[in-house]
Amino acid sequence: MLRSGIYATYRGTEYELTVDMDNNVKIMTDDKGKIDSTFEDTYNSGLYTKKVKPNELEDCVRIVPYGIIQGEKVQILKEKENQYQVATGSLLVGSYLNLPRVDRDTWVGWVSKNKIKLIEEKTPVNPENL
Template identity: 45%
Template sequence: MKRGIYGKYNNKEYKIIADMNDNILIMTEDKAKIDQTFKETNRGGIFKKIVEPQELSECESIFSYCLIDDVKVNLIQEREYQYQIETSDLLIGIKLNLPRIDRDKWLGWIPKSNVTLIEERKPFNPLDLM
């Protein structure tokens, strides 16, 4: 499941973010995609590198959500056989039998087989991060 901005650098796909200094960073957990120019983050296991926007290609903004019985819900994370979903809609929370965790939030796990995963992809200009 992908969420965020992704693009290619040297024909390899990376997640793209901007830091507080308006630097554009590419990030990965895949050691096969890195070289000595990447730095490991404080969280460990995640590697990042500052790049110039013109070094990136095929950039996309990716947003994932799911449909359950034609009801659109937010997709939070996934496990091997389940998705964690959330909604702020009382009627949807009740209909899907989700536990209420806050005044306006229902959150729960649902089998992947009950879900239609939707991934919206839109072209993205990395200069918009600066």
């Protein structure tokens, strides 16, 4: 599963983080196995959230995924089944992958996962500063 965003561990379980308009830190998941009665599905969308205190979080990191194709770095935008949607500013990579050109310096398209080495760039984040 492609991870992108801010993640942290809360009581031994990893969750994605978000901050609401009132600057409340919330953990979120769509996995019912990770929730209890303190989580809520505000919009009945299947996404459960819980307000937490920043000091309750451990191992807080920002994850930015990217891929390496033939030694070139590409941005990974989305994932579906056996493909990643990638973007590049390189004419050589865009041409090699036969990606559609979407503007002057950008090529975007779907590429088989077996052509890409997925890398997650992780940067520590202080949850007090979200």
